[in-house]
Amino acid sequence: MDFHPQSDSALDRLTDDEIIDYISSARRAGSDAHMRQGIGILAFRRFDMVKGRIGNKVGADVDIEDIAMQVMTNAIEASFKGEHMGEFVNMLLTMTARRIADFHAAKKPESDPYPTGDGGDEDNYIAVPGIDGHEGFSVTRDLVMRDLDDLSPSHRLVVIYDIRGDSAAQIADIVNNKLDPENPMTSTNVHKITSRFRERMHVAIRGAG
Amino acid sequence: MDRVEEIFNEYVASYLAGESDPRPFTGQLDGLDREELVILIDNYLTTAPGRKWDPEAFRGSQAEAMVEPLAKSLVGGSGTWPSLLPELRHQRRIRRKDLVAELALALDVPESEERVAEYYHGMEQGTVDSSGVSQRVLMALGKILRTKDVVLREAGQAIAGMDLKGQQPTFARLSPAPAKKGMDSDAMAGLTGQRSPGFDGSHKLEKKTDLIVDRLFTGGN
Numbered sequence: 339m340d341f342h343p344q345s346d347s348a349l350d351r352l353t354d355d356e357i358i359d360y361i362s363s364a365r366r367a368g369s370d371a372h373m374r375q376g377i378g379i380l381a382f383r384r385f386d387m388v389k390g391r392i393g394n395k396v397g398a399d400v401d402i403e404d405i406a407m408q409v410m411t412n413a414i415e416a417s418f419k420g421e422h423m424g425e426f427v428n429m430l431l432t433m434t435a436r437r438i439a440d441f442h443a444a445k446k447p448e449s450d451p452y453p454t455g456d457g458g459d460e461d462n463y464i465a466v467p468g469i470d471g472h473e474g475f476s477v478t479r480d481l482v483m484r485d486l487d488d489l490s491p492s493h494r495l496v497v498i499y500d501i502r503g504d505s506a507a508q509i510a511d512i513v514n515n516k517l518d519p520e521n522p523m524t525s526t527n528v529h530k531i532t533s534r535f536r537e538r539m540h541v542a543i544r545g546a547g
Numbered sequence: 548m549d550r551v552e553e554i555f556n557e558y559v560a561s562y563l564a565g566e567s568d569p570r571p572f573t574g575q576l577d578g579l580d581r582e583e584l585v586i587l588i589d590n591y592l593t594t595a596p597g598r599k600w601d602p603e604a605f606r607g608s609q610a611e612a613m614v615e616p617l618a619k620s621l622v623g624g625s626g627t628w629p630s631l632l633p634e635l636r637h638q639r640r641i642r643r644k645d646l647v648a649e650l651a652l653a654l655d656v657p658e659s660e661e662r663v664a665e666y667y668h669g670m671e672q673g674t675v676d677s678s679g680v681s682q683r684v685l686m687a688l689g690k691i692l693r694t695k696d697v698v699l700r701e702a703g704q705a706i707a708g709m710d711l712k713g714q715q716p717t718f719a720r721l722s723p724a725p726a727k728k729g730m731d732s733d734a735m736a737g738l739t740g741q742r743s744p745g746f747d748g749s750h751k752l753e754k755k756t757d758l759i760v761d762r763l764f765t766g767g768n
Contacts, residue, residue, distance in 0.1 A: 350600035381610035383597035386567035390592045393568040411630045418706045491590035
Protein backbone atom coordinates (compact mmCIF):
# COMPACT_ATOMS: atom_id res chain seq x y z
CA MET A 339 0.00 0.00 0.00
CA ASP A 340 1.31 3.46 -0.88
CA PHE A 341 1.80 5.89 1.94
CA HIS A 342 1.23 9.58 1.34
CA PRO A 343 2.73 11.86 3.99
CA GLN A 344 0.54 14.80 4.97
CA SER A 345 1.18 18.15 6.59
CA ASP A 346 0.15 18.77 10.20
CA SER A 347 -2.69 21.05 9.14
CA ALA A 348 -4.00 18.48 6.66
CA LEU A 349 -3.91 15.78 9.35
CA ASP A 350 -5.72 18.07 11.76
CA ARG A 351 -8.65 18.16 9.34
CA LEU A 352 -9.03 14.37 9.40
CA THR A 353 -11.30 12.50 11.79
CA ASP A 354 -9.75 10.51 14.65
CA ASP A 355 -10.28 7.27 12.78
CA GLU A 356 -8.67 8.64 9.63
CA ILE A 357 -5.65 9.66 11.70
CA ILE A 358 -5.43 6.13 13.06
CA ASP A 359 -5.45 4.83 9.49
CA TYR A 360 -2.69 7.30 8.68
CA ILE A 361 -0.58 6.12 11.64
CA SER A 362 -1.18 2.55 10.52
CA SER A 363 -0.09 3.27 6.95
CA ALA A 364 2.99 5.15 8.17
CA ARG A 365 3.88 2.20 10.37
CA ARG A 366 3.51 -0.27 7.53
CA ALA A 367 5.65 1.97 5.33
CA GLY A 368 8.30 2.11 8.05
CA SER A 369 7.96 5.87 8.40
CA ASP A 370 8.54 6.46 12.10
CA ALA A 371 8.45 10.22 11.80
CA HIS A 372 4.99 10.27 10.23
CA MET A 373 3.72 7.68 12.67
CA ARG A 374 4.86 9.94 15.51
CA GLN A 375 3.31 12.94 13.78
CA GLY A 376 -0.10 11.21 13.68
CA ILE A 377 0.13 10.00 17.28
CA GLY A 378 1.02 13.51 18.44
CA ILE A 379 -1.90 15.17 16.68
CA LEU A 380 -4.41 12.57 17.90
CA ALA A 381 -3.12 12.67 21.49
CA PHE A 382 -3.13 16.47 21.50
CA ARG A 383 -6.68 16.59 20.12
CA ARG A 384 -8.25 14.31 22.70
CA PHE A 385 -6.13 14.72 25.83
CA ASP A 386 -8.12 17.66 27.23
CA MET A 387 -11.42 15.83 26.87
CA VAL A 388 -10.11 12.83 28.81
CA LYS A 389 -8.41 14.99 31.43
CA GLY A 390 -11.58 17.06 31.88
CA ARG A 391 -13.83 14.04 32.33
CA ILE A 392 -11.49 12.52 34.89
CA GLY A 393 -11.12 15.82 36.75
CA ASN A 394 -14.89 16.09 36.85
CA LYS A 395 -15.18 12.86 38.85
CA VAL A 396 -12.22 12.76 41.20
CA GLY A 397 -10.96 14.81 44.11
CA ALA A 398 -8.74 17.86 43.91
CA ASP A 399 -5.75 15.91 45.21
CA VAL A 400 -5.62 13.42 42.33
CA ASP A 401 -3.03 13.68 39.56
CA ILE A 402 -5.48 13.67 36.67
CA GLU A 403 -2.88 14.29 33.99
CA ASP A 404 -1.19 11.06 34.85
CA ILE A 405 -4.43 9.07 34.66
CA ALA A 406 -5.44 10.83 31.44
CA MET A 407 -2.11 9.90 29.84
CA GLN A 408 -2.64 6.26 30.76
CA VAL A 409 -6.15 6.22 29.33
CA MET A 410 -5.07 7.90 26.09
CA THR A 411 -2.11 5.55 25.72
CA ASN A 412 -4.26 2.47 26.33
CA ALA A 413 -6.90 3.67 23.88
CA ILE A 414 -4.44 4.32 21.08
CA GLU A 415 -2.74 0.97 21.66
CA ALA A 416 -6.12 -0.79 21.75
CA SER A 417 -7.07 0.71 18.41
CA PHE A 418 -4.07 -1.02 16.86
CA LYS A 419 -4.72 -4.33 18.58
CA GLY A 420 -8.15 -4.61 17.00
CA GLU A 421 -9.68 -4.46 20.49
CA HIS A 422 -12.40 -2.04 19.57
CA MET A 423 -15.11 -1.64 17.02
CA GLY A 424 -16.62 1.66 16.02
CA GLU A 425 -15.37 5.17 16.48
CA PHE A 426 -12.18 5.89 18.38
CA VAL A 427 -13.78 8.67 20.41
CA ASN A 428 -16.49 6.32 21.71
CA MET A 429 -13.88 3.83 22.82
CA LEU A 430 -12.00 6.66 24.50
CA LEU A 431 -15.12 7.75 26.38
CA THR A 432 -15.80 4.17 27.49
CA MET A 433 -12.22 3.63 28.63
CA THR A 434 -12.29 6.92 30.52
CA ALA A 435 -15.52 5.96 32.29
CA ARG A 436 -14.06 2.55 33.20
CA ARG A 437 -10.91 4.11 34.54
CA ILE A 438 -12.91 6.50 36.71
CA ALA A 439 -14.99 3.58 38.01
CA ASP A 440 -11.82 1.59 38.76
CA PHE A 441 -10.38 4.57 40.56
CA HIS A 442 -13.43 4.88 42.82
CA ALA A 443 -13.66 1.12 43.33
CA ALA A 444 -10.05 1.06 44.51
CA LYS A 445 -10.74 3.83 47.00
CA LYS A 446 -14.08 2.57 48.31
CA PRO A 447 -14.08 1.19 51.88
CA GLU A 448 -15.23 -2.43 52.00
CA SER A 449 -17.53 -2.15 55.01
CA ASP A 450 -21.06 -0.77 55.11
CA PRO A 451 -21.80 -0.57 51.39
CA TYR A 452 -25.37 0.66 51.78
CA PRO A 453 -25.81 2.68 54.94
CA THR A 454 -29.51 3.46 55.29
CA GLY A 455 -29.56 6.71 57.11
CA ASP A 456 -29.58 5.67 60.76
CA GLY A 457 -27.36 8.10 62.58
CA GLY A 458 -24.17 9.51 61.12
CA ASP A 459 -23.58 12.76 59.36
CA GLU A 460 -26.89 14.26 58.26
CA ASP A 461 -25.24 16.26 55.49
CA ASN A 462 -24.45 12.98 53.82
CA TYR A 463 -28.11 12.11 53.23
CA ILE A 464 -30.49 13.12 50.49
CA ALA A 465 -34.26 13.18 50.85
CA VAL A 466 -35.92 11.48 47.89
CA PRO A 467 -39.48 12.67 47.27
CA GLY A 468 -42.32 10.13 47.48
CA ILE A 469 -44.66 9.10 44.69
CA ASP A 470 -48.29 10.22 44.48
CA GLY A 471 -48.54 11.52 48.00
CA HIS A 472 -46.61 8.66 49.60
CA GLU A 473 -43.98 9.65 52.06
CA GLY A 474 -40.51 10.13 50.75
CA PHE A 475 -37.35 8.58 52.20
CA SER A 476 -33.78 9.45 52.93
CA VAL A 477 -30.77 7.74 51.36
CA THR A 478 -27.05 8.34 51.52
CA ARG A 479 -25.51 10.69 49.01
CA ASP A 480 -23.06 7.91 48.17
CA LEU A 481 -25.85 5.55 47.19
CA VAL A 482 -27.54 8.18 45.03
CA MET A 483 -24.30 9.17 43.32
CA ARG A 484 -23.43 5.57 42.52
CA ASP A 485 -26.80 5.14 40.87
CA LEU A 486 -26.50 8.43 39.03
CA ASP A 487 -23.16 7.45 37.56
CA ASP A 488 -24.88 4.69 35.60
CA LEU A 489 -27.34 7.08 33.98
CA SER A 490 -27.05 9.29 30.92
CA PRO A 491 -26.49 13.04 31.57
CA SER A 492 -30.13 13.91 30.82
CA HIS A 493 -31.47 11.21 33.17
CA ARG A 494 -29.04 12.28 35.87
CA LEU A 495 -30.20 15.84 35.58
CA VAL A 496 -33.84 14.71 35.85
CA VAL A 497 -33.07 12.94 39.14
CA ILE A 498 -31.22 15.97 40.53
CA TYR A 499 -34.13 18.31 39.77
CA ASP A 500 -36.61 15.78 41.11
CA ILE A 501 -34.73 15.68 44.40
CA ARG A 502 -34.83 19.46 44.42
CA GLY A 503 -38.60 19.30 44.19
CA ASP A 504 -39.25 20.68 40.69
CA SER A 505 -42.37 19.47 38.85
CA ALA A 506 -42.12 17.04 35.94
CA ALA A 507 -43.04 19.76 33.43
CA GLN A 508 -40.42 22.11 34.85
CA ILE A 509 -37.80 19.37 34.81
CA ALA A 510 -38.52 18.46 31.19
CA ASP A 511 -38.25 22.11 30.23
CA ILE A 512 -34.95 22.69 32.07
CA VAL A 513 -33.32 19.52 30.75
CA ASN A 514 -34.32 20.33 27.18
CA ASN A 515 -32.88 23.82 27.55
CA LYS A 516 -29.64 22.85 29.23
CA LEU A 517 -28.69 19.69 27.42
CA ASP A 518 -30.56 20.00 24.15
CA PRO A 519 -30.98 16.20 23.93
CA GLU A 520 -31.57 14.50 20.61
CA ASN A 521 -35.01 13.35 21.80
CA PRO A 522 -36.61 16.15 23.83
CA MET A 523 -37.71 15.19 27.33
CA THR A 524 -41.43 15.10 28.17
CA SER A 525 -43.24 15.06 31.52
CA THR A 526 -44.03 11.38 30.95
CA ASN A 527 -40.36 10.62 30.45
CA VAL A 528 -39.57 12.47 33.66
CA HIS A 529 -42.14 10.47 35.63
CA LYS A 530 -40.74 7.21 34.30
CA ILE A 531 -37.14 8.14 35.09
CA THR A 532 -37.88 9.32 38.62
CA SER A 533 -40.09 6.31 39.39
CA ARG A 534 -37.37 3.92 38.27
CA PHE A 535 -34.83 5.81 40.31
CA ARG A 536 -36.93 5.62 43.47
CA GLU A 537 -37.58 1.94 42.89
CA ARG A 538 -33.83 1.28 42.57
CA MET A 539 -33.19 3.19 45.79
CA HIS A 540 -35.83 1.12 47.59
CA VAL A 541 -34.37 -2.12 46.27
CA ALA A 542 -30.85 -1.08 47.28
CA ILE A 543 -31.96 -0.19 50.78
CA ARG A 544 -34.00 -3.40 51.16
CA GLY A 545 -31.04 -5.41 49.88
CA ALA A 546 -28.78 -3.77 52.44
CA GLY A 547 -31.25 -4.36 55.28
CA MET B 548 -28.74 33.02 34.19
CA ASP B 549 -28.36 30.99 37.40
CA ARG B 550 -25.06 30.50 39.19
CA VAL B 551 -24.60 26.93 37.89
CA GLU B 552 -25.03 28.05 34.31
CA GLU B 553 -22.72 31.00 34.83
CA ILE B 554 -19.92 28.77 36.15
CA PHE B 555 -20.59 26.22 33.42
CA ASN B 556 -20.10 28.92 30.77
CA GLU B 557 -16.87 29.98 32.45
CA TYR B 558 -15.67 26.37 32.32
CA VAL B 559 -16.47 26.06 28.60
CA ALA B 560 -14.47 29.22 27.90
CA SER B 561 -11.59 27.81 29.94
CA TYR B 562 -11.76 24.47 28.10
CA LEU B 563 -11.67 26.15 24.72
CA ALA B 564 -8.65 28.15 25.88
CA GLY B 565 -6.81 24.88 26.65
CA GLU B 566 -7.41 24.46 30.39
CA SER B 567 -9.70 21.48 30.81
CA ASP B 568 -9.50 20.69 34.54
CA PRO B 569 -13.03 21.38 35.86
CA ARG B 570 -12.18 21.16 39.54
CA PRO B 571 -11.54 24.88 40.10
CA PHE B 572 -15.09 25.39 38.79
CA THR B 573 -16.97 22.55 40.46
CA GLY B 574 -15.18 23.46 43.69
CA GLN B 575 -17.09 26.74 43.77
CA LEU B 576 -20.37 24.94 44.43
CA ASP B 577 -21.64 22.23 46.71
CA GLY B 578 -24.63 19.93 47.14
CA LEU B 579 -27.01 19.45 44.27
CA ASP B 580 -25.75 22.58 42.49
CA ARG B 581 -22.35 20.98 42.28
CA GLU B 582 -23.85 17.74 40.99
CA GLU B 583 -25.74 19.67 38.35
CA LEU B 584 -22.56 21.41 37.21
CA VAL B 585 -20.73 18.08 37.08
CA ILE B 586 -23.46 16.67 34.84
CA LEU B 587 -23.44 19.69 32.53
CA ILE B 588 -19.66 19.53 32.18
CA ASP B 589 -19.72 15.77 31.63
CA ASN B 590 -22.36 16.16 28.95
CA TYR B 591 -20.39 18.95 27.30
CA LEU B 592 -17.17 16.95 27.27
CA THR B 593 -18.72 13.96 25.52
CA THR B 594 -19.40 16.13 22.49
CA ALA B 595 -16.80 18.88 22.92
CA PRO B 596 -14.63 19.60 19.90
CA GLY B 597 -11.15 18.10 19.96
CA ARG B 598 -8.33 20.55 20.51
CA LYS B 599 -7.17 22.26 17.37
CA TRP B 600 -3.57 21.47 16.45
CA ASP B 601 -1.19 24.00 17.96
CA PRO B 602 2.49 23.10 17.62
CA GLU B 603 3.53 25.66 20.24
CA ALA B 604 1.15 24.27 22.86
CA PHE B 605 2.07 20.71 21.90
CA ARG B 606 5.73 21.27 22.71
CA GLY B 607 6.39 20.08 26.25
CA SER B 608 2.78 18.91 26.72
CA GLN B 609 1.57 15.60 28.10
CA ALA B 610 0.42 14.71 24.60
CA GLU B 611 3.99 15.05 23.39
CA ALA B 612 5.23 12.89 26.25
CA MET B 613 2.93 10.10 25.05
CA VAL B 614 4.36 9.95 21.54
CA GLU B 615 7.64 8.17 22.22
CA PRO B 616 6.39 5.21 24.29
CA LEU B 617 3.43 4.77 21.95
CA ALA B 618 5.65 4.76 18.89
CA LYS B 619 7.88 2.17 20.54
CA SER B 620 4.85 0.02 21.35
CA LEU B 621 3.67 0.18 17.75
CA VAL B 622 6.94 -0.69 16.05
CA GLY B 623 8.94 -2.65 18.59
CA GLY B 624 8.91 -6.34 19.33
CA SER B 625 7.88 -5.76 22.92
CA GLY B 626 4.18 -5.13 22.46
CA THR B 627 2.92 -2.49 24.85
CA TRP B 628 5.69 -2.92 27.41
CA PRO B 629 7.16 0.49 26.51
CA SER B 630 4.04 2.16 27.86
CA LEU B 631 2.90 -0.39 30.44
CA LEU B 632 6.14 -0.98 32.33
CA PRO B 633 6.94 2.69 33.03
CA GLU B 634 3.27 3.18 33.97
CA LEU B 635 3.33 0.34 36.49
CA ARG B 636 6.68 1.48 37.81
CA HIS B 637 5.29 4.96 38.24
CA GLN B 638 2.18 3.65 40.03
CA ARG B 639 4.32 1.65 42.42
CA ARG B 640 6.75 4.54 42.81
CA ILE B 641 9.75 2.38 42.05
CA ARG B 642 12.77 3.88 40.35
CA ARG B 643 14.13 1.85 37.46
CA LYS B 644 17.43 1.40 39.26
CA ASP B 645 15.71 -0.08 42.31
CA LEU B 646 13.48 -2.29 40.21
CA VAL B 647 16.49 -3.67 38.38
CA ALA B 648 18.28 -4.41 41.66
CA GLU B 649 15.20 -6.25 42.96
CA LEU B 650 14.79 -8.13 39.71
CA ALA B 651 18.42 -9.23 39.64
CA LEU B 652 18.04 -10.46 43.19
CA ALA B 653 14.80 -12.30 42.42
CA LEU B 654 16.50 -14.01 39.48
CA ASP B 655 19.46 -15.01 41.66
CA VAL B 656 21.90 -13.02 39.58
CA PRO B 657 22.71 -10.01 41.79
CA GLU B 658 26.23 -9.86 40.40
CA SER B 659 24.81 -9.33 36.89
CA GLU B 660 22.62 -6.40 37.79
CA GLU B 661 24.13 -4.34 35.00
CA ARG B 662 23.17 -6.95 32.44
CA VAL B 663 19.63 -7.17 33.85
CA ALA B 664 19.48 -3.38 33.60
CA GLU B 665 20.35 -3.51 29.90
CA TYR B 666 17.60 -6.01 29.19
CA TYR B 667 15.01 -4.28 31.34
CA HIS B 668 15.84 -1.00 29.64
CA GLY B 669 15.27 -2.77 26.33
CA MET B 670 11.87 -3.97 27.49
CA GLU B 671 10.84 -0.41 28.28
CA GLN B 672 12.30 0.79 25.00
CA GLY B 673 10.56 -1.85 22.91
CA THR B 674 13.82 -3.31 21.71
CA VAL B 675 13.55 -6.69 23.42
CA ASP B 676 11.80 -9.47 21.56
CA SER B 677 9.09 -10.39 24.06
CA SER B 678 8.94 -14.01 22.93
CA GLY B 679 12.46 -14.49 24.25
CA VAL B 680 11.71 -13.29 27.77
CA SER B 681 11.21 -16.25 30.07
CA GLN B 682 8.28 -16.88 32.35
CA ARG B 683 10.63 -16.67 35.32
CA VAL B 684 11.51 -13.09 34.47
CA LEU B 685 7.86 -12.14 34.00
CA MET B 686 6.84 -13.75 37.27
CA ALA B 687 9.59 -11.93 39.15
CA LEU B 688 8.74 -8.68 37.41
CA GLY B 689 5.02 -9.17 38.07
CA LYS B 690 5.73 -9.61 41.76
CA ILE B 691 7.75 -6.42 41.91
CA LEU B 692 5.21 -4.44 39.92
CA ARG B 693 2.26 -6.11 41.65
CA THR B 694 0.68 -7.44 38.52
CA LYS B 695 0.14 -10.89 37.08
CA ASP B 696 2.76 -12.43 34.82
CA VAL B 697 0.00 -13.25 32.34
CA VAL B 698 -0.80 -9.55 32.07
CA LEU B 699 2.83 -8.83 31.26
CA ARG B 700 2.95 -11.72 28.79
CA GLU B 701 -0.14 -10.49 26.95
CA ALA B 702 1.07 -6.91 26.92
CA GLY B 703 4.33 -8.10 25.43
CA GLN B 704 2.64 -9.57 22.37
CA ALA B 705 3.65 -7.47 19.40
CA ILE B 706 0.78 -5.41 18.10
CA ALA B 707 -1.11 -7.12 15.28
CA GLY B 708 -0.29 -6.28 11.72
CA MET B 709 3.19 -5.20 12.65
CA ASP B 710 5.52 -5.19 9.75
CA LEU B 711 9.06 -4.30 10.63
CA LYS B 712 9.69 -2.85 7.21
CA GLY B 713 12.65 -0.60 7.53
CA GLN B 714 13.11 -1.57 11.16
CA GLN B 715 15.72 -3.81 12.66
CA PRO B 716 14.51 -6.27 15.25
CA THR B 717 16.80 -4.22 17.37
CA PHE B 718 17.57 -6.54 20.19
CA ALA B 719 18.49 -9.54 18.15
CA ARG B 720 22.14 -10.05 17.58
CA LEU B 721 22.46 -10.85 13.93
CA SER B 722 25.09 -13.50 14.40
CA PRO B 723 25.24 -16.13 17.11
CA ALA B 724 27.11 -15.28 20.25
CA PRO B 725 30.68 -16.43 20.09
CA ALA B 726 31.41 -19.40 22.28
CA LYS B 727 33.41 -18.44 25.31
CA LYS B 728 36.03 -20.55 26.85
CA GLY B 729 34.57 -22.12 29.93
CA MET B 730 30.97 -21.23 29.09
CA ASP B 731 28.64 -23.62 30.79
CA SER B 732 26.72 -25.83 28.45
CA ASP B 733 23.33 -24.81 29.81
CA ALA B 734 24.03 -21.18 29.21
CA MET B 735 25.35 -21.94 25.77
CA ALA B 736 22.25 -23.91 24.87
CA GLY B 737 20.08 -21.08 26.06
CA LEU B 738 21.66 -18.42 23.92
CA THR B 739 19.61 -17.52 20.93
CA GLY B 740 21.89 -15.05 19.35
CA GLN B 741 20.36 -12.04 21.07
CA ARG B 742 22.17 -9.44 23.02
CA SER B 743 21.29 -6.17 24.62
CA PRO B 744 21.62 -2.96 22.60
CA GLY B 745 24.91 -1.20 22.79
CA PHE B 746 26.77 -4.36 23.65
CA ASP B 747 29.98 -4.33 21.71
CA GLY B 748 31.48 -7.48 23.07
CA SER B 749 34.48 -5.71 24.48
CA HIS B 750 33.38 -3.52 27.34
CA LYS B 751 33.71 -6.08 30.06
CA LEU B 752 34.57 -9.64 30.55
CA GLU B 753 31.29 -11.53 30.78
CA LYS B 754 30.44 -13.13 34.06
CA LYS B 755 28.99 -16.59 34.16
CA THR B 756 25.78 -15.15 35.50
CA ASP B 757 25.64 -12.74 32.53
CA LEU B 758 25.08 -15.74 30.33
CA ILE B 759 22.30 -16.93 32.58
CA VAL B 760 20.73 -13.49 32.26
CA ASP B 761 21.04 -13.70 28.48
CA ARG B 762 19.22 -16.98 28.56
CA LEU B 763 16.49 -15.67 30.84
CA PHE B 764 15.80 -12.69 28.60
CA THR B 765 16.27 -14.23 25.20
CA GLY B 766 15.77 -17.98 25.53
CA GLY B 767 12.02 -17.96 26.02
CA ASN B 768 9.96 -20.47 28.08
